[in-house]
Structure formats: C-alpha cells, structure tokens
Amino acid sequence: MSEQFLTALAKLPTGYSRGSYCGGSWGVTVERSGDGRRAKLYGEALGSDDHVSFNLYCVAGEPRLKPCETPAAKVIDFVFGFEPALNDG
Template sequence: MSTSRGTRFDAFLSALAVLPSGYSQGDYFGERWGVTLERSADGRRIKLFGEALGSSDHVSFNLYRVAGEPRLKPCEMPAEKVIDFVLGFRPEAQKR
C-alpha cells in the first residue's frame, strides 16, 4: 500500500504512533495477543509482528517513510487486516 491517505489510514498512523515499542500483550476484540513493535533509530521504519496467544492467527507488516511519506507493506496479508488490527489492539496499559 502506498500513500493512499484518508481518514482511516490517518487513524491507523495515529494509533500506531502510541503503541509501545518492544514486546507487549493486550486485547484485540476479546482475544489475547502478543505484539513486538520495533522502530528504527532514524524513524524511517516500523516493524510489527503480532500473534494471537490462543490461536494461530497473526499480523505482520513494515511501515517505511520514503521522502517523508508513509508506505505500508503488509507481510503476506491484506492491508486492511493490519489496519484493523492496529486500530483495535489495546495493550494492557491502554485497556479501557
């Protein structure tokens, strides 16, 4: 997915910005997930890998900043799956 900007993609970027780096656990629509989020030191790459702790479901993607524009690269899954995940995932410290 390139820079197709819109309200939903902007919401995804905002939600991604507040997720904690490193490993965390949390809730995604009633299911417990473990997520590892890595940010490069220069801020040009974000890598996320998440897996459901009670099933075989997972989500994985890289987000690159090219000329200041975000480029979402899902790993063998639709972009909508990773966007839905980031919008719905609640790390333990952020559960409501």
C-alpha cells in the same frame, strides 16, 4: 496512509507487549528505527495461529505500508483495535 493510522501506530508501545484484539489475547512486538523511517509490527494471537505482520517505511516523506502475508485491511483494523494491557510486565 491516513494520519489516524499513523497516530494509532505511534501509540503502541515499542518492544513486546500483551493486549487484546477482537476479544482475544495477543502478544505484539513493535520495532522502530532510530531515524523514524521504519516501523515493524508482528502480532500473534495467544492460543491460536492467527497473526498480523507489516513494515511501514517512510520513503521521500511518504509512509508506505507493506503487509507481510496479512491483508492490508486486517493490518489497519489491528492497529486501530489492539489494546495493550495496562500492567504488561
């Protein structure tokens, strides 16, 4: 798991937010454990059935990406490409 991926994931807001990815509108929920050892992301394209979902676990100091019914390449592309809306309320 690259440091760039972890940095991009850390920049995504915790909780629900809306934003854009590949020209479409998305709703995304990011959950993080209090101890920082787990992150979970679920995103849905608004107006279509496209989605992205994964868990990230830190095991023995090493991050492990576990995509959920989503190819790892799509997960990585999504984290780098998702742009949260500035005034999400």
